[in-house]
Amino acid sequence: MENFKDLGIDSDFIKGLIELNIITPTEIQAEVIPLLLTTKTDLVGQANTGTGKTAAYGLPLLQGINPNSSVVQGIVLCPTRELGQQVAKQLFRFTKYTHKIFTEAVYGGAPIDKQIKNLNRPTHIVVATPGRLIDLVNRKAVDLKHVKTVILDEADEMLSMGFKKELDQILNFIPSAEQTWLFSATMPHGIRQIINEHMAEDAHRIEVSNKNVVNKNIEHQYIVCDEIEKLNEIIRFLKGQGENRGIVFCKTKATTQKLTKQLIAKNVAADCIHGDLLQKERDKAMRAFKNKTVQLLVATDIAARGIDVEALSYVVHYQLPDQEEYYTHRSGRTARAGKNGVSLSLVTSMEMKQLRYLEKNLGINFNQVK
Secondary structure, eight states: OOOHHHHTOOHHHHHHHHHTTOOSOOHHHHHHHHHHHHOOOOEEEEOOTTSOHHHHHHHHHHHTOOTTSOSOOEEEEOSSHHHHHHHHHHHHHHTTTSSOOOEEEEOTTSOHHHHHHHHTSOOSEEEEOHHHHHHHHHTTOSOOTTOOEEEESSHHHHHHTTOHHHHHHHHHHOTTOSEEEEEESSOOHHHHHHHHHHSOTTOEEEEOOHHHHSOTTEEEEEEEOOGGGHHHHHHHHHHHHTTOOEEEEESSHHHHHHHHHHHHHTTOOEEEEOTTSOHHHHHHHHHHHHTTSOOEEEEETTTTTTOOOSOOOEEEESSOOSSHHHHHHHHTTSSOTTOOEEEEEEEOGGGHHHHHHHHHHHTOOEEEOO
């Protein structure tokens, strides 16, 4: 088995990794890190959440920063505020024992003046949502002319949130960039366009096969019931879970709100996050969940991107997702960092066909629970 030293990571970073209990490189880390440390190259990585991609690009990015030069040298673009905060936090943790490398996260939905003030301090890496970065560039609050590395994380998600124009604009802003690293779970047409227009023809491509991505430590279960029985099934399932915490996924905002009200009426400590909430409300819900005052979060697919809460015991699919990669994303919220977890789908007899389709395409086994 390789370790991070074999991949070329400095011992000061390894100290930080050990403390985070990151010992054995994942498939994507083992493949990407040695390449990015030794070669100036564009990279297209097809990989889902939960494959360890933050460290795969984050460690080479950090190791390539010149800490003595207080200019912005790297940009990481993320679809959501949550993912941006999470990435910035990871980068900060990796550098606990190294010389000071400063990362700043900037995103919409928060006061821009405070972010501008923070960017006046020495900053080596900016983690940003696309719209806010453009805003800051236009206000001359951030200078990108020394940026050598640009990273697009969850590029397909940025696309589905309507950021294509912004991404093009940002990539055109940074002519000095020596390397662009793009990570995406899927490769829709818009992503291929970005690759063709902004990346070298000989960009290195890696794909972490989807089959490995559905985490081995997740037990996939399903219950067949009528639509109106789904609420009672969740209540029954929660009784067996005791203090354990998890997320329930719905397809729409309306269902998310309605189900949360119903659960609260049944004395479940639940809260919801969906696209229509103000950032303040989302933060409040996330804080309550992280502090364990809320046991259950009801969420839509997009709203739950980038959530990383320690020790989630289960994920419940109140409604199956429309896209198979959403199933992977959803279920990947549990059983992180080597722990076990349950992914429970509540399906009507009509939805069984969809379940079989997921089973076949993702190569997983669903067990029926009586």
